[in-house]
Amino acid sequence: MKTINRFFLPTVLLLILFSPVQSLYAQADTGQFQKVTYYQVTMDGLSDFLEGVPDWKASHRNKINSGERLAWRIYRVPMSSSGSAWYNFVTVEIAPNLNALQSEERNTLSSLRNETDHRFKLSYAVHSEIWQTEAEVYGEGTPPSRYLNANFMYAFPENLSEYLELETDIAKPLHQNQTDNNRMDGWNFNRLVFPTGTTVAYNFITNDFYRNLEQIEMGITREVIMNVHPNMNVDEFEEFADSIRERVWSDLWELIDHVN
Template sequence: MKTRNEMIRRTVLFAVAMVFVFGAGVFTVQAQDDPMVFAIVDFMKVNAGDEGKYVEIEQDVWKPIHQERINQGEIIGWILYRIHYTGADDEYNFATVAVFDDPSKLEHTFSVDMEKVHPGKDMDQLFDETMNSRQLVRQNLIRRVGAVYPEGGPGDFKYIQVNSMKVKPGHGGAYVDNEMNVWKPVHQELVNAGTRSGWSLWQSVYPFGESLPYDYITVDYFADYSKLGAADVYGAFEKAHPGEDINMLMQETTEARSHVRAELWEVIDSIWKQ
C-alpha cells in the first residue's frame, strides 16, 4: 500500500517540478491585479449510468481527503463540477478543481496520509473503485490573472460559464489589456446589478502551445439557473464606459482573440478554507 501511495506521490511531484523547470517564465507573461491564485483542473469522463456512483466516490472518498489538504494548508478550495449538455462523444462530462494560493505550494500538491483520513479502509479497493468510476482524460494548470467578485470574495454560485479564448498571433498583451480595461469594468457593473456572482480571467500555464485550442479562459459566475442570460450587458457597457464607442471596443476584442467555446458547469459539491 505505501509503495503504491509513494509512486502516485512521486508521479505528481515530478509533473509539477517540470512546470517550475521549464515554465517559470510562463507565470509572468502578463501582469495580474490580485494575489497569485492557481488551479489544477482534472477533466473526467464518466460513462452513462455511472454518474451517481462517481459522484458518491468523490464525496465519500475524496472530499474528506481534500478537506485534510485544506486543513494542512496545501489548497484553499476544491470543487466538483458536472458539465451540462454533453453526450457520448464528448471528451469529458465532469471536472474537479483544486485551488492554490501560493505557487510554491504546487511543489507538493498531495502529501495527505490517506490511510489516516480513512482509517481501517482498504485503500487499494478505494483506488480501484475510483479508477472504475471515471477516466481522467487530461489535467490543466491555470493561473488567475484578474477577477471581479462581490465584497468578501466570490458570491454564492451554482453555475459557471467557462469561455475558452484563443489569442490571435501577436495580440497576447492586447488581449489581456482588453479583458482588464474593457471587460472587467463591465463585469463589475453586472456584479453590482446582481445578475452575476463574479467574473475571472485565467491563463493556461500547462499545457501551452500553438496547437492547443485556447490560451485563456474567462469564467462567469451565476447564483442560479435563472440568472443565465439575464444580464443587461449593453447597459453595463454604458455604465462602465460612458460616452465611448461600444462598437469600437467590441472590435478591439474580436481583433485580439477568438471565442472558441463556451460550456456550462454546475457545482455539485465544494469545500473552502474558512
C-alpha cells in the first residue's frame, strides 16, 4: 500500500482529516438495509426462472404494503470485470431496518421450495449479503434506473474512517453534480454488514445508476472534480484515494423488474 505524507496533501486532508470528529458510520443518509442475493441460473432453467418473477413480485408487493419492505428489484448481470463468474442474476430487497429483513429469514427458503419447487431446483441462490446504505444521491422523481454499475471496494482496515469521509464528503458532491446535470440517475454508498471476516474480498459497495448506456460514458472527469472542488489538487486526491482503498471488481446489472 502506498504511503502519503499527510502534510503534503493540504486540500484533500482539510476536507477529510480535519472534519468534525464523528463515529465511523454517523453520516448515513438513510440507514436503510438491503438484502442482496446472487443467483446462478442454468440455461435449461432460465425460462422457468423468469416465469417465476411475477410470483416474487407479488410476494414483495405484499411485504411493501405491510411495511416490511420499501422496494424490491431483480437484475440480470450481463457484464463483470471478473467477480460474477458464479452468478448471473441478483435480487435486492430494501428494508427500513435490519429487523424487517431478519423477521422472515427463517421462512424464505421453505416458502420458495413449496411455491416454486421446479424453478428452485433449476436455478438457485448461491450467496446472500446484507448492506447498509451510508449515503445516497438520486434525481428527484427518478424511477428505478435500467442500469446499475456495482463497484465492490476494499477499504484498508487502518483507513476506514478516512475512506468513509472520502465517499461522503468528496464523492457524494461529485455524484450530486453528475445527477443534477443529467449525467447519471443517482448513486449510493453501502457498507457490507454481513458476511464479514478475513476471507471476504470487499467491505463496501458503491452503485452508479443510469437510464441508458450512453450515460456511463459521461464519467467524473478532472474537469468535474475541479468544478465541484475548485481548491483540490486532483493528482494528490487520486493518489490519496488509491492509497486507502482498491476496487475489487465491477459489474453491470440490468433491471428486469421491480416493485416499490
